[in-house]
Amino acid sequence: MTYNKPIPTRGTHTVPFWEGAKEGKLMLPRCQDCNRVHWYPRFICPHCHSTNLEWVEASGEGKIHTYAVQHLVFGPWEPEAPYVTAYIDLNEGDRMLTVLRGVDPQKPEEIKIGARVKVEFEQANEDTYIPFWRVIEE
Amino acid sequence: MPGQLYKSAAIVGAAEANEIGFLAEPKTSLELHIEAIKNLSNQTGVPISKIEGVFSTGWSSELCEHLGIKPKYIDTTAVGGCSFEMHVHHAMAAIHSGIIDIALVTHGENGFSARKIGGRGTGNYGRGAGVASPAAEMSMAYGLGSAPSNYAHAMVRHMHRYGTTTEDYAHIAKVTRDWATLNPRAAMYSKEKHPFGGPISVAQVEDSRLIAWPLTILHCCMVADHGGAVLIASPKVAAGLNTKPVWLAGAGESMGHANMLEMEDFTATSASRSAEAAYTMAGMGPGEMELAMIYDSFTITAAITAEMLGLAAPGEGHTLWKDGHAAPGGRLPINTNGGGLSFNHSGMYGMPLLIEAYRQLSGTAEDGVHGDVGKQTSARTCIVNGTGGALSTTGTLVLVADD
Numbered sequence: 001m002t003y004n005k006p007i008p009t010r011g012t013h014t015v016p017f018w019e020g021a022k023e024g025k026l027m028l029p030r031c032q033d034c035n036r037v038h039w040y041p042r043f044i045c046p047h048c049h050s051t052n053l054e055w056v057e058a059s060g061e062g063k064i065h066t067y068a069v070q071h072l073v074f075g076p077w078e079p080e081a082p083y084v085t086a087y088i089d090l091n092e093g094d095r096m097l098t099v100l101r102g103v104d105p106q107k108p109e110e111i112k113i114g115a116r117v118k119v120e121f122e123q124a125n126e127d128t129y130i131p132f133w134r135v136i137e138e
Numbered sequence: 139m140p141g142q143l144y145k146s147a148a149i150v151g152a153a154e155a156n157e158i159g160f161l162a163e164p165k166t167s168l169e170l171h172i173e174a175i176k177n178l179s180n181q182t183g184v185p186i187s188k189i190e191g192v193f194s195t196g197w198s199s200e201l202c203e204h205l206g207i208k209p210k211y212i213d214t215t216a217v218g219g220c221s222f223e224m225h226v227h228h229a230m231a232a233i234h235s236g237i238i239d240i241a242l243v244t245h246g247e248n249g250f251s252a253r254k255i256g257g258r259g260t261g262n263y264g265r266g267a268g269v270a271s272p273a274a275e276m277s278m279a280y281g282l283g284s285a286p287s288n289y290a291h292a293m294v295r296h297m298h299r300y301g302t303t304t305e306d307y308a309h310i311a312k313v314t315r316d317w318a319t320l321n322p323r324a325a326m327y328s329k330e331k332h333p334f335g336g337p338i339s340v341a342q343v344e345d346s347r348l349i350a351w352p353l354t355i356l357h358c359c360m361v362a363d364h365g366g367a368v369l370i371a372s373p374k375v376a377a378g379l380n381t382k383p384v385w386l387a388g389a390g391e392s393m394g395h396a397n398m399l400e401m402e403d404f405t406a407t408s409a410s411r412s413a414e415a416a417y418t419m420a421g422m423g424p425g426e427m428e429l430a431m432i433y434d435s436f437t438i439t440a441a442i443t444a445e446m447l448g449l450a451a452p453g454e455g456h457t458l459w460k461d462g463h464a465a466p467g468g469r470l471p472i473n474t475n476g477g478g479l480s481f482n483h484s485g486m487y488g489m490p491l492l493i494e495a496y497r498q499l500s501g502t503a504e505d506g507v508h509g510d511v512g513k514q515t516s517a518r519t520c521i522v523n524g525t526g527g528a529l530s531t532t533g534t535l536v537l538v539a540d541d
Contacts, residue, residue: 005279005281006278006279007279008275008276008278008279009274009275009278010275011271011272011275013272014272014275014276039276039399040272040273040275040276040277040397040399040400041272041276042272065295065404066291066292066294066295066298066404067291067294068287068290068291068293068294068350068351068352068353069290069348069350069351070281070282070283070287070350071347071348071349071350071351072284072286072347072348072349072350073281073283073287074283075283077281077283080281082348082351083281085280085281085282085287085291086291087291087398087399087404095399096276096399097276097277097280097282097398097399098280099279099280099281108351108352113294113295113298124279130279
């Protein structure tokens with residue numbers, strides 16, 4: 001089936017991220033001076049303002065920081081509603097946005113902040129694999 | 139010790155467009171601006187030609203051209219709904235430094251009419267994203283859209299951290315509606331004015347349609363038409379006018395993030411910092427505030443902001459409404475116009491906050507047009523806080539009535 005959701009418009013400095021995604025790797029920008037990762041990808045380290053940045057492969061694991069259930073939706077995501085959006089605390093630090101998988105949007109009270117999640121990639125077109133996060137069964 | 143800008147300027151008038159709310163005949167944002175500016179000039183007796191500084195979200199040069207004026211100070215700060223509180227802060231500095239004596243802060247936004255004729259006109263705000271923004275690149279795949287889709291995440295985190303419930307926040311919507319029923323200009327004033335207007339119960343808020351769980355539609359502000367303007371003047375100019383001055387005692391601004399992806403703590407905003415700056419400048423604290431005008435884009439916004447302003451302890455912001463303190467007759471009235479939830483919200487709500495604060499502290503909140511009996515409070519001090527973006531940016535003012 002053709003992927004029918006918005007596909008990210010790529011910037012000039014995020015090539016390693018999307019190349020990694022093709023191979024099922026979650027790549028994060030890390031500062032070689034202060035060793036901290038950050039998200040979203042910057043042209044400068046937001047922690048120490050070094051421009052000495054590199055891309056590293058992350059564990060692809062994290063925890064739910066917070067979430068919501070989207071009911072009133074317009075556009076390509078409308079047929080999926082309701083669905084759960086969430087912010088994920090990465091094990092390496094900083095946070096990503098996702099549409100959360102492996103949860104029931106009709107039972108939002110059962111979703112646990114702090115629950116462990118793992119990244120997976122869905123192919124959107126020939127070049128683009130989009131990361132989504134799924135709750136890991138404990 | 140109050141700061142240098144303490145009472146360096148006053149709001150000397152506040153006016154709105156001729157008609158606001160859900161306009162039957164659509165108007166453009168520019169039209170709403172001009173109506174408000176004309177009404178402000180009539181109210182204060184200050185000719186439009188005497189305006190020296192113009193402050194608006196991205197609009198200022200077009201407005202000056204339309205009005206045929208050549209200002210000495212131009213400001214287009216456009217960082218969301220709190221921009222107007224920041225404009226006042228900037229106008230104070232410009233007046234204090236002697237560059238100008240009279241500043242116009244103005245707003246026009248056809249949030250509702252735009253559905254028919256386009257041109258929402260929120261200045262540059264919201265147009266900074268796109269291909270060049272890595273934050274947009276890493277967010278656009280994930281089905282977030284309008285403001286509630288973002289703000290719901292803050293409510294869930296607040297509930298998790300403090301044990302608050304949707305019912306706690308529902309009281310904010312209910313009490314704010316009670317205020318709207320005292321304001322004939324409020325979109326939700328009565329059933330006659332709007333089919334969904336008039337008083338509401340906590341249960342109705344809880345049971346209304348889900349927009350983004352846990353936000354039901356009655357936890358969310360409306361999107362209507364509004365135009366408004368305030369005039370800021372130096373003490374010298376203020377002394378020569380017939381309108382009552384409301385003094386600018388303190389001002390501050392700050393931001394946490396532009397994208398919610400970068401919101402470090404979903405239960406806190408930069409209002410703690412902008413309020414600290416405003417209180418310090420005013421030489422006053424939260425205990426001395428007798429009225430609060432708080433941007434209530436959503437019930438959760440009002441609750442968190444009350445905490446950030448020091449009006450309630452962390453996790454207890456909602457109790458101001460739930461326990462009746464914020465309600466008509468309460469010890470700390472909040473959002474006496476009916477708020478963005480029930481008065482009017484055009485997309486950026488900072489201007490209505492300023493207008494109502496001016497009316498309350500100048501004793502004109504109950505003139506038969508702007509309020510029914512019971513809306514005018516006895517407050518002599520007011521804290522005003524705008525929040526912009528996705529709980530991103532904040533501007534805070536401390537206002538005091540004339541002696």
